[in-house]
Amino acid sequence: MIVLGIESSCDDCSISLVEDGFKVLSLKTSSQVEAHKPFYGVVPEIASRLHAQSIDIIFRESLKEAQLRSDQIDVIAVTNRPGLVGSLTVGVSFAKGLAMSLNKPLVGIDHIKAHLYSPFLDNPTKLVKFPLLCLLVSGGHTLLAKQNSLEDIEILGTTLDDACGEAFDKVAKYYDLGFPGGPFIDKIAQEGDEDAYKFPIANTAKIKGEISLDFSFSGLKTAVIHQKEKFLKIGKEDSMKNLVASFQKTAIDSLLINLEKAIELTGIKNIVIAGGVASNSYLRKSMQSLCSRLELEYLIPPLKYCTDNGAMVGGLGYHTFLEKGGDSLNLEVSSRVSSYKYYKHVKGDLKYE
Numbered sequence: 001m002i003v004l005g006i007e008s009s010c011d012d013c014s015i016s017l018v019e020d021g022f023k024v025l026s027l028k029t030s031s032q033v034e035a036h037k038p039f040y041g042v043v044p045e046i047a048s049r050l051h052a053q054s055i056d057i058i059f060r061e062s063l064k065e066a067q068l069r070s071d072q073i074d075v076i077a078v079t080n081r082p083g084l085v086g087s088l089t090v091g092v093s094f095a096k097g098l099a100m101s102l103n104k105p106l107v108g109i110d111h112i113k114a115h116l117y118s119p120f121l122d123n124p125t126k127l128v129k130f131p132l133l134c135l136l137v138s139g140g141h142t143l144l145a146k147q148n149s150l151e152d153i154e155i156l157g158t159t160l161d162d163a164c165g166e167a168f169d170k171v172a173k174y175y176d177l178g179f180p181g182g183p184f185i186d187k188i189a190q191e192g193d194e195d196a197y198k199f200p201i202a203n204t205a206k207i208k209g210e211i212s213l214d215f216s217f218s219g220l221k222t223a224v225i226h227q228k229e230k231f232l233k234i235g236k237e238d239s240m241k242n243l244v245a246s247f248q249k250t251a252i253d254s255l256l257i258n259l260e261k262a263i264e265l266t267g268i269k270n271i272v273i274a275g276g277v278a279s280n281s282y283l284r285k286s287m288q289s290l291c292s293r294l295e296l297e298y299l300i301p302p303l304k305y306c307t308d309n310g311a312m313v314g315g316l317g318y319h320t321f322l323e324k325g326g327d328s329l330n331l332e333v334s335s336r337v338s339s340y341k342y343y344k345h346v347k348g349d350l351k352y353e
């Protein structure tokens with residue numbers, strides 16, 4: 001079955017053709033980085049306009065790369081939640097037009113679940129070991145979840161303020177390092193001393209003794225931007241490379257601390273890491289050592305499937321269609337997903353909800 005995957009929830013317009021959920025036949029993406037660069041962030045109206053300009057070109061290029069005709073598409077899968085409403089609307093409207101003209105089923109896909117599917121692309125043998133513990137870290141989301149099936153996730157923790165990638169972007173914006181900030185910080189940090197500054201890791205538990213798997217990055221961001229001298233260790237050099245290396249270490253360590261707590265709480269040792277920040281080299285290196293220390297199995301997608309892409313939508317679209325069939329042409333877009341369940345666990349005297 002050939003599924004067309006359309007992703008336009010933020011600033012990447014990406015279209016892919018995926019065979020039977022796993023084999024990526026083509027992946028074409030139009031990046032809008034240059035247009036948003038002057039603003040150091042995604043400008044929703046510019047994003048929607050550029051999606052409208054490029055989506056049919058990307059579609060044709062994707063068909064060409066896969067050496068397929070449009071009538072060979074069996075299902076049209078499109079991200080319809082969560083994301084920027086204007087951007088989502090362009091992708092969903094395009095998908096509806098195709099579904100009508102080709103007379104093929106349409107499937108709306110949750111962007112978060114699509115990211116969580118991304119490690120399985122080109123990797124069918126790995127899709128067997130639910131439940132999984134998932135860490136989704138991107139510019140818009142920071143989420144720790146127990147995944148019982150492709151469709152069923154229970155939230156263990158989320159961010160109380162900035163998303164992790166957003167913190168990278170804001171620090172980079174303040175110091176004029178480039179946009180989006182994550183890859184620039186990652187590169188500069190390679191030459192820095194990650195122990196030069198001792199930045200704080202937020203404690204998100206509201207009551208002493210409570211287990212919290214939530215995250216918080218705004219205090220760290222403020223410390224790095226406005227109070228860096230306060231956290232410089234004696235004898236260490238106050239330099240940009242040391243600053244961003246220490247920031248990166250603290251931000252990623254805070255993810256890994258909660259991941260380790262979640263492993264202890266749930267006993268789950270199969271881990272999936274996804275989203276743009278999953279490209280981070282310190283995170284990827286740290287996962288290797290965490291996994292050998294705790295004897296975990298983990299999956300992290302190749303870099304091309306970490307950031308927003310149509311292949312993860314086409315891949316998940318295949319399974320969603322087989323399980324639930326298509327959606328109606330009234331498919332709506334939504335900026336948020338309100339239907340997630342929260343994980344509940346009782347351990348000793350501590351109740352975690």
Ligand code: KG4
Nearest residue numbers: 138139140165180182186276277280307308
């Ligand atoms: O998943 P994604 O493409 O879009 C969203 O759904 O948000 O993620 C983009 C985010 C940006 O915040 C970007 O700075 C961050 O991922 N990012 C990174 C790296 N590469 C991308 N953050 C840290 N290190 C990286 N190497």
Ligand code: ZN
Nearest residue numbers: 115138307308
């Ligand atoms: Zn994303």
